[in-house]
Amino acid sequence: xxxxxxxxxxxxxxxxxxxxxxxxxxxxxxxxxxxxxxxxxxxxxxxxxxxxxxxxxxxxxxxxxxxxxxxxxxxxxxxxxxxxxxxxxxxxxxxxxxxxxxxxxxxxxxxxxxxxxxxxxxxxxxxxxxxxxxxxxxxxxxxxxxxxxxxxxxxxxxxxxxxxxxxxxxxxxxxxxxxxxxxxxxxxxxxxxxxxxxxxxxxxxxxxxxxxxxxxxxxxxxxxxxxxxxxxxxxxxxxxxxxxxxxxxxxxxxxxxxxxxxxxxxxxxxxxxxxxxxxxxxxxxxxxxxxxxxxxxxxxxx
Numbered sequence: 001x002x003x004x005x006x007x008x009x010x011x012x013x014x015x016x017x018x019x020x021x022x023x024x025x026x027x028x029x030x031x032x033x034x035x036x037x038x039x040x041x042x043x044x045x046x047x048x049x050x051x052x053x054x055x056x057x058x059x060x061x062x063x064x065x066x067x068x069x070x071x072x073x074x075x076x077x078x079x080x081x082x083x084x085x086x087x088x089x090x091x092x093x094x095x096x097x098x099x100x101x102x103x104x105x106x107x108x109x110x111x112x113x114x115x116x117x118x119x120x121x122x123x124x125x126x127x128x129x130x131x132x133x134x135x136x137x138x139x140x141x142x143x144x145x146x147x148x149x150x151x152x153x154x155x156x157x158x159x160x161x162x163x164x165x166x167x168x169x170x171x172x173x174x175x176x177x178x179x180x181x182x183x184x185x186x187x188x189x190x191x192x193x194x195x196x197x198x199x200x201x202x203x204x205x206x207x208x209x210x211x212x213x214x215x216x217x218x219x220x221x222x223x224x225x226x227x228x229x230x231x232x233x234x235x236x237x238x239x240x241x242x243x244x245x246x247x248x249x250x251x252x253x254x255x256x257x258x259x260x261x262x263x264x265x266x267x268x269x270x271x272x273x274x275x276x277x278x279x280x281x282x283x284x285x286x287x288x289x290x291x292x293x294x295x296x297x298x299x300x301x302x
Contacts, residue, residue, distance in 0.1 A: 001015070002023075002027055003036060009023045009024055009027070047065040047066075047067075047294060047297070050063075050065050050294070050297050050298065050301060051063040051064065051065050051297075053301040054290070054292075054297050054300055054301045057300065057301050057302060058279065058282035058283065058290070058300060059282065059283070059285075059288075060282055060287075060288055060289065060290055061264070061288040061289055062288075062289045062290075063289075063290050063292070063297070064081065064082075064085050064289070064290070064291045064292070065292060065293070065294055065297040066078065066081040066291070066292075066293060066294070067293070067294055068270070068293040068294070074104075074269075074270035074271035074274075074293055074296070075102075075103040075104035075107060075197070075268075075269075075270070075271070076103065076104075076107045077107075077270070077293065078104055078107065078108070078268050078269075078270055078291055078292065078293060079104065079106075079107025079108045079109075079110060079111045079268075080107075080108075080111040081291060082104070082105075082107075082108040082111075082266075082268040082291045083108045083109070083111035083112040083113075084111075085266075085291055086108065086112070086195070086266070087112060087113065087115065090115075090123060090153060090193075092122065093123070093124045094123040094124060094153075094155075094192050094193055095123070095124050095125045095127065095187075095190045095191050095192045095193070096123050096125065096126045096127070096149065096153065096155065096191070096192075096193050096194070096195060097126075097127050097128075097129045097188065097191035097193070097194040097195070097254070097262060098126055098127070098128060098129060098145065098146055098149055098194070098195045098196075099129055099130070099194075099195065099196040099197055099231070099232050100128050100129070100130055100131065100132040100142045100145065100146070100160075100164060101132075101134075101138075101141075101142055101164065101204070101206050101207045101210055101212065102145070102196065102197035102204075102206070102268075103197070103204060103205075103206050104197045104268040104269060104270075105145055105149075105195055105196075105197055105268060106141060106144075106145050108195075108268055109145055109148045109149045109152065110148075112148075112149075112152040112153075113152070114151060114152045114154075115152060115153055115154045122153060122154030122155065123150075123153040123154060123155035124155055124156070125150075125155050125156050125157075125158055125187070125190070126146055126149045126150035126153065126155045126156070126157050126158065127158040127184065127187055127188065127190075127191060128142075128146050128158065128159055128160045128184070129188070129191075129194065129196070129232050129253055129254045129259070130160060130164050130232050130233060130251060130252060130253020130254060131160045131162040131163045131164035131165070131166075131212070131252040131253060132146065132159055132160055132164070133160075133161070133162060133163045133164075134163060134164065134210035134211045134212050135209060135210050135211040137209070138206060138209050138210045139210065141206065142210070143159070146158075146159060149195075158184055158187055159184070160181065160184050160252065160253070161178075161180045161181060161184070162175050162178075162181055162252045163211070163212055163252060164210070164212035164233060164251065164252060164253060165212040165213070165214070165233070165247075165250050165251055165252065166250055166252055167250070168250065169249040169250060171250075172249060172250055172251070172252055175252055176252075181252075188254050188258060189258075191262050192262070192263055192264065193262065193263070193264040193265075193266065194259065194262045194264070194265045194266065195266050195268070196231050196232060196259075196265070196266070196267050196268075196286075196287065197231075197267065197268060197269055198229055198230070198231060198267050198269040198274060198277050198278050198281045198286075198287070199229055199230045199231070199233075199277065200228070200229050200230075200273060200274060200277050201219065201222060201223060201227050201228060201229065201230075201235070201277075202219075212233075214247045215247075218245065218246055218247040221245055221246060221247070222235050222243060222245055222247065225237065225243045225245065226238060226243070227243050228276045228277050228280050229274070229276065229277025229278070229280055229281060230277075231259060231267070231281055231286040231287065232253050232254060232259055233251045233253060234248065234251070234253075234254075234255070234256045234259060234286075235247070235248070236256075236280055236281070236284050236286065237280065238276065238279075238280050239280065239283055239284065240280045240281060240282070240283040240284015240285065240286060241284060242256040242284070256286075259286060260284075260285050260286060264288065264289060265285075265286065265287045265288050265289065266287065266289040266290075266291065267281060267286075267287035267289065267290050267291070268291045268292075269281075269290070269291075269292060269296075270292040270293040270295075270296040271293075271296060272295070272296070272299065274296070275296060275299045275300060278290065278292065278296065278300060279300055282300075
């Protein structure tokens with residue numbers, strides 16, 4: 001009556017002259033005796049087993065694995081699933097840190113549905129995690145990413161008034177003492193959730209054209225130290241260990257220990273070329289939530 005005829009427990013109780021509590025106990029006993037068994041039919045496009053394997057293998061808090069069209073660039077294809085994940089998990093008053101030069105995050109923001117600032121689940125701030133000033137023809141994207149993410153989460157945008165990479169360590173030190181920059185640096189400590197891409201040693205087209213990329217000499221130095229990828233321009237080796245370099249001291253952004261101190265660290269990344277970098281980022285605790293595609297997840301889970 002309950003499972004096949006969809007009758008409510010009270011209706012069953014009335015029909016059989018039993019108490020509703022008695023009906024509830026009998027239904028529970030039916031499960032315990034194996035008279036009734038539950039079968040979960042996983043919907044197409046859901047990869048729960050693969051997500052579980054990925055979480056165990058890489059020590060992630062959560063993995064979100066999605067189907068993507070193989071003809072698409074992974075960063076773009078992951079935009080809509082990442083947008084859905086963020087909007088379903090964002091909490092009221094969240095302070096969101098965002099990586100500045102990321103094609104995957106630009107695609108995510110473009111796929112988001114605006115959330116009014118009056119919403120009970122709206123964020124508080126969206127803060128750039130490193131400098132957003134660069135070549136004018138691509139700086140627009142970095143600014144739009146931060147501004148749109150803030151608008152669509154009902155938050156206030158906070159920009160770093162500096163390039164991502166400056167000319168020297170001395171210039172970086174001087175900028176950190178600037179009042180406007182120092183104010184943003186202080187706000188980095190408030191970040192409760194970060195949104196980042198994961199880069200390879202070879203910079204992305206967006207970063208390379210921004211004027212914030214490293215020199216050939218610096219790239220050779222990082223390669224010689226075993227660098228496989230970066231989060232927010234902080235490079236690490238295959239084990240996820242941070243690499244100190246002449247490039248590192250020129251970056252105007254959160255330090256490695258600050259990035260890894262954020263409670264929830266979400267990465268949106270995929271593609272065969274990034275497998276080593278993604279694995280290292282997870283092993284080094286640069287990220288603890290990963291949104292990726294099926295093919296990349298299979299490679300990572302082993």
